[in-house]
Amino acid sequence: MITNTARGARRSAAILTSAGEMMLMTFTHLTNTRLKKCLLLALLVPCAVYVISMQGPGLVGRYExxxxxxxxxxxxxxxxxFWRARDQELYIYSAIANPHYPIxxxxxxxxxxxxxxxxxxxxxxxxxxNRTVFVTPARKYFYYRxxxxxxxxxxDEYLHPDDYLARQYTCAIPETGHRIHHATLTSSYCSSDPRDYVPVHYPERVPGGLAICGKVAYGGxxxxxxxxxxxxxxxxLGVDKxxxxxxNNPEKVLKVFRHYQKTGFLDLQPYELPGRPYNRTMNDKGMxxxxxxxxxxxxxCRQRxxxxxxxxxxxxxxxxIPRADIxxxxxxxxxxxQYQDSAGFYFYxxxxxxxxxxxxxEEDMMLTRYRRATKPHWECTKYVILPSRVVSITTHSIFPISHYSTYKIGPKEAVLHHYRDCPHVWKSCKPDxxxxDNIMTRFKLLYPRVLGVRSELGLDVTWSDKKQG
Structure with missing residues (x-):
């Protein structure tokens, strides 16, 4: 605490010293008293604001x-x-370090x-x-709505008082050069029980890397x-992770997951649905x-x-899928x-x-058997982001940091391919x-690779005209 306070004090003193020297030099050339007062106020206010901002909310807190x-x-x-907060109905899934944002x-x-x-x-x-806890106010980071x-x-949230809301909170800790290993949230006091603290995860840094958030896979x-x-x-396509x-996926799906875990391509995180009603599922999408x-x-996923x-x-x-073969x-x-201020791109x-x-x-793969599609249109759109320029994401939306923008990529350049049953919201499901679209046939190495994984996992696939879903 002394080190961080001293560091902040030295920084503030340097700023104020420089400001004082500037004012002294200016005042020696002024004779108008009223002008001097106005100039003094004009210089002091920005300096004070700057000094306060340099301290930052990250230094608000206490050591106990x-x-x-x-x-x-x-x-x-x-x-x-999930870790349940000791003093309230709040379940923590993860605590992840973010070195850039919000502070x-x-x-x-x-x-x-x-x-x-x-x-x-x-x-x-x-x-x-094992002897010290740093206590600092938590702030809203992002609320899903x-x-x-x-x-x-x-x-809408007020009308659903019994539901559990997906939220993110953040707090800032002074940078000391040491990794923080465990943290938790409380509305009263910091627990003395180590089991109440969540391990802090530090994301792997992969400059130039490309990852996919594949969401929740569930229920077979x-x-x-x-x-x-x-x-x-x-x-x-060049994805790294x-x-x-x-x-609750069945063994036949877990078998595939384990294969890609072993190669390091898949990061499979365990998931559950905390709180009441206990043992609920994700099958009722209308809830x-x-x-x-x-x-x-x-x-x-945006944090991890x-x-x-x-x-x-x-x-x-x-x-x-890019239209060009790249x-x-x-x-x-x-x-x-082309868009240097972009935080991300949406796709038709x-x-x-x-x-x-x-x-x-006659084809043996789903991707080459089914080639009939709707024309590219704006429905259930998805995206790619630059995490360093994004606060958060939801299923269909990007929330960029201020000063950054999002753009739509035209369907002549790239398209999102979505293979599925007919959406229930469509009035008609006729292929009018x-x-x-034959573009998936360009992946000449795909079929040999698929056959290799099928063979390794013991999957013998026999497609028929009736096998659709």
Whole structure:
């Protein structure tokens, strides 16, 4: 504490000294007293504001002695992958260090939580060693809202008091050169029980790297054969890492996941649905709670993959495909040269609907069997971001840091391919005004790679005209 305070004091003193010298030099040439007073005020106010801003909210806090003492566990359902705050109905999924935002020159910890308590006052408790805890106010980082309009969103949340909201809080800690290992949130006091503290994750730095946020995979909805094709296409497109959140997937899907985990291509994070009702699932997509259960992983992924230069967010039945025969990295680099203030790019979508039947039933892969699609249009759009320029993301939206913008990529340059059943919101699912898109046939190495993984995993696929989903 003394070191950081002294450092801030020296910095402030230097600024004030320079300002004083400037004023003294100026005043020696002025004779008008009123003008001197105005000039003095004009110089002092900006200096004071600057000095205060240089201290930053990261230095607001206090150090307290801490001793590890095990406490009785809170009553209620125990979870494997979330930490329940001791004094309220708030479940912490992760605490991730962000070195750039929201406060530069300090260590920012972003907590991703499921929050039913919705406390207006939270503190961060940061364990620095086995004897000291740093306590500092937590601030809102990002709140997911199913209705993203001021006031209306607040009313919507008020009408759902029993639901758990996907939220992120942040706090800043003075940079000391040492990594912070554990932290938690509280509305009262810092717990003495080490089990109440969440490990702090430091994202891997991969300059020039490209990652995918694959969202939550759950409940056996995935087809292993299609999943293999999805992974292999992403590798051919130049993706470096895929992050997926695993929720109760069956062994046939986990078998595929383990294969790509072993190669280092897949980061598979365990996931669950904390709070009440216990043992709920994600099968009822009409529930208010579903959107928060799904979106928490999207919010968390932006932080966990924050060390990559580019991060895409889309489902395991979607692909961002450049029209030119190039990889995604050179394509994104080209777009960044064109739009240098960009925080990310959105893409128009083509829907390849299984219910329309295969255009090429003789093919052995889903991606080359189904080539009939809608024309590119603006529906269920997805995107790529530059994490260093983005506050947060939701399933279909980018929230850039101020001074950065987002842009739409025209369908003549790249398109999102979406392979699925007919969306229930469509009035009609007839293939009127559809197109045939053969672009996936350009991946000549895809089929041999898919066959190799199938063979290794013991999957013998026999396609038929009736196999659609």
């Amino acid at each position: 002695p801490w001793t590890a003492i095990a406490l009785p566990r809170p009553k209620g359902h125990l979870h494997k992958f 530069s020159r300090e260590v920012n910890i972003v907590f991703t939580v499921m929050d039913q308590a919705r406390s207006s006052s939270l503190d961060c408790c940061i364990l620095l060693d 199913s209705i993203n309009f001021p006031v209306v969103g607040d009313v 909805e995935l087809d292993p054969e299609k999943l293999i094709e999805w992974f292999e296409v992403q590798k051919l 895929v992050l997926i959140y695993n929720l 208010y709670q579903f959107h928060h259960d799904e979106s928490l992983a999207v919010l968390e 993959m924050g060390g990559y230069t580019y991060v895409m967010s889309h489902d395991l039945d979607e692909f961002i 990889g995604l990295k050179p394509f994104f680099q080209e777009k960044m040269q 979508a083509e829907f390849f609907v299984y219910g329309w039947g295969p255009t090429n039933p 005004d559809s197109i045939v």
